Amino acid sequence: xxxxxxxELKTLKERLLSMAGLAEQAVGxxxxxxxxxxxxxxxxxxxxxxxxxxxxxxxxxSCLSLMARYQPEAKDLRMVAMIFKxxxxxxxxxxxxxxxxxxxxxxxxxxxxxxxxxxxxxxVLAQQMLKDSLDAFVNQNAELAREVCRRDDEVDHLNDExxxxxxxxxxxxxxxxxxxxxxxxxxxxxxxxxDHATNIAEDVYYLVKGTTIKHHxxxx
Amino acid sequence: xxxxxxxELKTLKERLLSMAGLAEQAVGxxxxxxxxxxxxxxxxxxxxxxxxxxxxxxxxxSCLSLMARYQPEAKDLRMVAMIFKxxxxxxxxxxxxxxxxxxxxxxxxxxxxxxxxxxxxxxVLAQQMLKDSLDAFVNQNAELAREVCRRDDEVDHLNDExxxxxxxxxxxxxxxxxxxxxxxxxxxxxxxxxDHATNIAEDVYYLVKGTTIKHHxxxx
Numbered sequence: 082x083x084x085x086x087x088x089e090l091k092t093l094k095e096r097l098l099s100m101a102g103l104a105e106q107a108v109g110x111x112x113x114x115x116x117x118x119x120x121x122x123x124x125x126x127x128x129x130x131x132x133x134x135x136x137x138x139x140x141x142x143s144c145l146s147l148m149a150r151y152q153p154e155a156k157d158l159r160m161v162a163m164i165f166k167x168x169x170x171x172x173x174x175x176x177x178x179x180x181x182x183x184x185x186x187x188x189x190x191x192x193x194x195x196x197x198x199x200x201x202x203x204x205v206l207a208q209q210m211l212k213d214s215l216d217a218f219v220n221q222n223a224e225l226a227r228e229v230c231r232r233d234d235e236v237d238h239l240n241d242e243x244x245x246x247x248x249x250x251x252x253x254x255x256x257x258x259x260x261x262x263x264x265x266x267x268x269x270x271x272x273x274x275x276d277h278a279t280n281i282a283e284d285v286y287y288l289v290k291g292t293t294i295k296h297h298x299x300x301x
Numbered sequence: 302x303x304x305x306x307x308x309e310l311k312t313l314k315e316r317l318l319s320m321a322g323l324a325e326q327a328v329g330x331x332x333x334x335x336x337x338x339x340x341x342x343x344x345x346x347x348x349x350x351x352x353x354x355x356x357x358x359x360x361x362x363s364c365l366s367l368m369a370r371y372q373p374e375a376k377d378l379r380m381v382a383m384i385f386k387x388x389x390x391x392x393x394x395x396x397x398x399x400x401x402x403x404x405x406x407x408x409x410x411x412x413x414x415x416x417x418x419x420x421x422x423x424x425v426l427a428q429q430m431l432k433d434s435l436d437a438f439v440n441q442n443a444e445l446a447r448e449v450c451r452r453d454d455e456v457d458h459l460n461d462e463x464x465x466x467x468x469x470x471x472x473x474x475x476x477x478x479x480x481x482x483x484x485x486x487x488x489x490x491x492x493x494x495x496d497h498a499t500n501i502a503e504d505v506y507y508l509v510k511g512t513t514i515k516h517h518x519x520x521x
Contacts, residue, residue, distance in 0.1 A: 138513060145382060152372035162365060165382060169389065248478060255472040262468065265482075269489075293358060 086151040093143050097164050100136040101215045104171045105208050107178035108274055112204035115185040126182035133175035140168045170277040177270045184263045194260040203239045203271040210278035223289040229282035236275035243268040306371040313363050317384055320356040321435045324391045325428050327398035328494055332424035335405040346402035353395035360388045383508055390497040397490045404483045414480040423459045423491040430498035443509040449502035456495035463488040
């Protein structure tokens with residue numbers, strides 16, 4: 082019984098990692114479409130999101146089915162409950178990628194406002210946080226989980242810089258306002274991706290250590 | 302055994318409703334602080350958020366404990382899993398109220414930009430959606446759940462109006478930019494509250510009907 086449960090749990094974790102991979106790639110693609118000014122790539126994000134949404138439904142069902150059939154205890158139950166939670170975060174990461182691609186399609190109607198430096202940096206950081214939060218989950222690595230949470234500050238800091246820099250553009254030239262707004266909102270979408278990674282990492286820390294590092298930082 | 306489970310589930314639902322009440326009130330207070338220009342009320346939101354966060358941890362633990370001790374099947378299991386999910390949404394609603402109060406404290410440093418009409422309207426709608434999504438859960442009311450999802454469009458529409466109106470302010474007078482940005486972001490925070498209510502309602506619909514109405518609308 083326990084062996085069959087372990088095998089099914091292993092399969093479930095693999096599917097979770099596929100879903101996380103898709104979500105992470107979607108974020109990467111959405112920012113690539115922005116940087117390369119590629120409306121086709123931006124348009125494709127809807128398909129990626131549909132695949133991510135489908136996986137959410139399937140993995141949730143598998144979690145419930147696993148719980149119902151094996152009635153796992155203690156640690157195993159927490160593990161399945163954790164997967165159940167992580168898929169919600171990943172699904173919302175997919176939504177953020179769609180939001181970024183929509184802002185991008187809007188931005189592509191006008192010439193480039195400024196070279197993009199901090200936004201691609203934020204994307205790389207947020208993607209790595211997402212990857213590491215899942216790694217921390219799979220390997221039950223509390224230290225890595227804690228480190229992911231720390232890195233959230235870096236993303237917040239970059240987002241503040243993006244915000245203040247673009248406010249200056251707006252103030253100097255009202256013609257830049259809509260483009261600056263789109264970029265500010267893209268910054269916020271990336272910040273939310275990092276928040277989702279942080280949520281996952283906080284839960285991993287709790288799962289492994291039994292104490293919370295949650296809510297030490299303001300949510301945004 | 303089933304009777305004791307039912308009793309504990311009832312208690313758990315009551316605590317969920319308390320948490321939902323707190324989250325809903327926090328949103329109301331954050332917008333009241335904005336409308337009344339009341340920095341003290343805005344400052345208090347941190348305390349409300351701490352109480353909401355504490356409830357999240359406690360209710361999650363109760364869910365896991367209930368699952369471990371009673372190993373509920375089918376419908377009962379789904380019910381507990383659903384509570385487990387709802388608390389995450391409610392916790393994030395609390396975060397949105399804090400975000401609104403932070404923007405408000407920023408706004409209070411300058412004179413009022415414009416009379417607030419749509420933002421308080423959005424707050425009332427989002428609060429009602431939250432309330433109704435929980436009502437739909439407790440009463441297993443799929444129709445009410447579906448209606449909550451529909452109302453999300455109204456909030457999105459108001460948010461678009463807020464956004465476009467404030468863009469005009471910014472374009473006409475750069476001195477309004479920081480205030481307009483704060484109001485735009487408050488609009489988005491309220492929109493996210495409505496999104497959380499919609500998430501809950503979608504899950505309720507699925508719980509009752511076994512089919513999904515999810516992902517018909519773009520997430521934001």
